[in-house]
Amino acid sequence: MEGIESILENLVAKQDICYMSSVDSHGFPNTRAMLKPRVRHGVKEFFLATNTSSHKVAIYRNNPKACLYFCDPKFYRGVMFKGNVEVIEDSAMKRLLWEESDTIFYEGVNDPDYCVLKFTSISATYYRDYQTTEVKI
Numbered sequence: 001m002e003g004i005e006s007i008l009e010n011l012v013a014k015q016d017i018c019y020m021s022s023v024d025s026h027g028f029p030n031t032r033a034m035l036k037p038r039v040r041h042g043v044k045e046f047f048l049a050t051n052t053s054s055h056k057v058a059i060y061r062n063n064p065k066a067c068l069y070f071c072d073p074k075f076y077r078g079v080m081f082k083g084n085v086e087v088i089e090d091s092a093m094k095r096l097l098w099e100e101s102d103t104i105f106y107e108g109v110n111d112p113d114y115c116v117l118k119f120t121s122i123s124a125t126y127y128r129d130y131q132t133t134e135v136k137i
Contacts, residue, residue, distance in 0.1 A: 077128040088116040
């Protein structure tokens with residue numbers, strides 16, 4: 001059997017969306033659908049593009065704890081990564097993630113409302129066949 005990290009990487013790579021959760025200032029979870037990460041380093045680091053002015057960015061600036069969830073509904077399996085988010089406004093990182101289709105949302109790669117969320121995994125829980133597997137990343 002292939003290693004668990006390879007299984008998780010394969011599941012993540014096949015999904016077009018993910019769900020990202022934060023913890024607001026009142027201690028409540030906030031979950032939203034996001035387009036899949038544009039850059040990924042295995043299952044340790046995920047880089048997603050978003051609006052600097054969004055509510056989630058304000059939450060992450062205050063509390064970086066987060067979850068990132070990928071689900072394969074066809075086979076009823078998924079993986080939840082726990083970790084921390086860093087809001088990145090560095091020009092080089094923004095250019096790395098930039099796609100021409102982003103002009104629908106932003107005025108360009110230097111738009112101050114365009115930023116990158118870097119999610120760094122600490123652990124993962126893999127859900128499959130009504131069982132869970134805990135993974136330290």
